[in-house]
Amino acid sequence: AQKVTQAQTEISVVEKEDVTLDCVYETRDTTYYLFWYKQPPSGELVFLIRRNSFDEQNEISGRYSWNFQKSTSSFNFTITASQVVDSAVYFCALSEPPGAGSARQLTFGSGTQLTVLP
């Protein structure tokens, strides 16, 4: 069975600080996808990134960066120079390849509430 653990329930930082959100996953499959979603107070789920299990290159997108380490089953997310608008719940999620006739479903972590203070 697959499992995603986000040990940090809540994090508070002051604007312009860097912050790293941790994500550890468990899966028996060798092929899988990892995701990060942002959920602002308005409630929608905003897709941030998808990474497949064969691609361990770190990725940077503006102030966001992701560190995927298969050896430790971790997919951590760093926000550089945080801003108040980054305040949201961030979910890490895992999906495994569907079986025959099945669709892909996401297993979410419990989320990390990030609060960026002015």
Add this chain to the structure above:
Amino acid sequence: AAGVIQSPRHLIKEKRETATLKCYPIPRHDTVYWYQQGPGQDPQFLISFYEKMQSDKGSIPDRFSAQQFSDYHSELNMSSLELGDSALYFCASSLEQGLNTEAFFGQGTRLTVV
């Protein structure tokens, strides 16, 4: 670009009533997923459909049913509503071709059972 459309955005029902949530996937997407997110919880997978057939079932109560229609829109029917059904219900859609797909989420329907 067109996104996943869910209706209604907000719904208030009384206990024991029924509710129907609708989801219109991104055009040409053939797969629909339903998730339930309780207050302070992470989204939990309920059910999915691929090409109008149920493909996977998660933690969906027997009081709930869903289907995907010929135009690929999907409806989640919820009967004998309970207070614990109050949640944010997300629909997501994807195009299932190989492994290089991702699910796009709608804005959710917030159901409140009173």
